[in-house]
Amino acid sequence: MTRETMPAGSSAQAASAPRIDIRGLDKTFDTKSGQVHALSDVNLSIEDGEFVAIVGPSGCGKTTLLRILAGLETATDGQIVLSSSREAQVGMVFQRSVLLPWRTVLDNVLLPIELSHKPSAADRQSAVELLALVGLQDFVKKYPNELSGGMQQRVAICRALIHDPEVLLMDEPFGALDAMSRDALNLETNRIWRETGKTALLITHSIPEAVFLSQRVIVMGPRPGRVLDIIEIPFGTDRRLELLSTPEFAQLTGRIRKYFEKEEQADA
Secondary structure (H helix, E strand, O other): OEEEEEEOOOOHHHHHOOOEEEEEEEEEEEEOOEEEEEEEEEEEEEOOOOEEEEEOOOOOOHHHHHHHHHOOOOOOEEEEEEEEOOOOOEEEEOOOOOOOOOOOHHHHHOHHHHOOOOOOHHHHHHHHHHHHHOOOOOOOOOOHHHOOHHHHHHHHHHHHHOOOOOEEEEEOOOOOOOHHHHHHHHHHHHHHHHHHOOEEEEEOOOHHHHHHHOOEEEEEOOOOEOEEEEEEOOOOOOOOHHHHHOHHHHHHHHHHHHHHHHHHHHHO
16 A cells, blocks of 8 residues: 655646545554454545535444544555645544543643754644634633543544644534534534635545545445445535535435435344
């Protein structure tokens, strides 16, 4: 497997290249009981500034794909090209906020900065501005146990953005939240994406969430995970909760859900 960074803007070809280009990606895990084929011949391109969601059944390799993109796993075969203009390439939001309980909200956001250098006044100002972006400007000195689950995930998003990455990876970040908090965070995520212009890739088990947030939904099949379909979402960039009750929204979610109904029938 090869993974490379193409300097954006170094040529006309680089300038027109997708932000992420995945070709023939394959992943096999060696386990005590034998090999597990997690991903098979995954091909996907994501444009600069695009919001893409990936849905699929449990165990289909969605999180494995995200971890390979983040550099946390190595693929067995295939190629990933990340078109990047600088070193800060990706930020990641995990399924749980994993905030350090002994650090304040502000210090949790600054943690990625501290891994490379002592935070400057400018770094602290950037962290405060990010917290203001998600409505937590009054909570900079609070501790994680003083925040709700949704507020903790907002802090986690700020932490992922503090080093100004070009790509934001999100692994089922709202799955543990109640329905109302999840709706609120979906609205917040849409706004943050529009205001920051980041390229975003979301893993989710929620088909409505995928359709609501993304410009394209990637449908993956069961293990070994592969791309079954790529569905364009024609709702523009500014989303409102009223969209959830429209016939067009129901039609798209129903189209995606049919893929998994077929799989369930095949397994029966």
